[in-house]
Amino acid sequence: MANQDNSLTLSASGLTRRYGNNIAVSDVSLSLRKGEIVGLLGPNGAGKSTMMKMITGNLAPTEGSIQVCGIDLIDDPIAAKTKIGYLPEIPPVYKELRVDEYLKLVAKLHKVSAKRIHAAVDHAKERTGLTEMSQRLIGSLSKGFQQRVGIAQAIIHEPEVVILDEPTVGLDPNQIIEIRSLIKELGENHSVILSTHILPEVEAICDSVKILHKGRVVFDDEIGGLRQFRSGKSIQASFRNPPTQTLLESTLSNVKITAIRDGVYRISGLELEHDPTDDLVQISVHKGWGLFELVGAQASVEEVFVELTTQDIVSM
Secondary structure (H helix, E strand, C coil): CCCCCCCEEEEEEEEEEEECCEEEEEEEEEEEECCCEEEEECCCCCCHHHHHHHHCCCCCCCEEEEEECCEECCCCHHHHHCCEEEECCCCCCCCCCEHHHHHHHHHHHCCCCHHHHHHHHHHHHHHHCCHHHCCCEHHHCCHHHHHHHHHHHHHCCCCCEEEEECCCCCCCHHHHHHHHHHHHHHCCCCEEEEEECCHHHHHHHCCEEEEEECCEEEEEEEHHHHHHHHHCCEEEEEECCCCCHHHHHHHCCCCEEEEEECCEEEEECCCHHHCCHHHHHHHHHHHCCCEEEEEECCCCHHHHHHHHHHCCCCCC
C-alpha cells in the first residue's frame, strides 16, 4: 500500500437492501483503511451500485450499519458525509459552466470556507490535471477530462474516503490509462473504493477486491490472493508430436482444453482431487507425444470472472 497509516476510515457491517421480495444486497461487510484502494467488482446487476448508494448515504440499508471515520452514517449523515467524496457513474457536472465556475460552486456546497475556496479549487485542478482547462466550458471537454472534473469535485473538500462508481466506463484506452493513474495517486492520500465490472482494472489499481454476485460476496481477498486463484486453475502443455485437441479431451476428464498454438494446449479447470498432470506425463510417454514443457498458466481474467459469477452462491 502506498500509505502506511492503517487507520480505519470506513466500516460497513452486514449491509442488506431489499426491494419488496427482491434482495439487491445481502449481508455484505466492507472495511477501508487510509491509503488503501478496494475494488468492488461484479457483473451488471450484482449489487455494486446499490452498495455504493448505501455507503455514500444516498440509500438507507434495510439492515446493517455504516461508520465513516467513526461517525455513524445513519444516525449523523451530515457529519459523516463531510468525510466522503463521491463520483457516481454519470458525473454530476454542469456542462454549461466553466471548470472554475463549477468547482467553486461545488466547494461552496461542501462548505469549504470562503478564504480557502480559491486554494481548494487550484489544488483539486492540479491533482486531476485540469489547471490548463480552468476557463473551458465543461461541455466542450472530452469525456476523459469530464471524468477528471467529476473526480475533482469528489476531492475538493479533502475527504478521507473517495468513492468512484465505474470511473472509466465509456473512455478510450488512453483516457482509461490516465484515469487509472490518477486513481492510484489518490490512493496515496485517501481511502478509495472503486466500483467496476472490469477485472483487469481491479488488478491494475487495487490493494484488495470484493467480487459480488447476486448481491452476495463470492470472493474477498487481497490482489495477491486473486492472482493466486487465477494461477492455480490452469497448466500449459507443449508437445513435439502433439495429439489432436479431440484426442487430448478424450484422454483427460473434468478439464477444459484450449489450443494456444500448434502443439501447445492450456488445460483449465483443475481440481486437486482430479489433477491430471501425472496421467498426462505417463500417457505422453506411452503415446510418444513428446511432452517437453509443463508449466502453470494463469486462467484468463474472463474465466475467473465467469467461474465466480456463475456458480451457486456459497460462503467464501
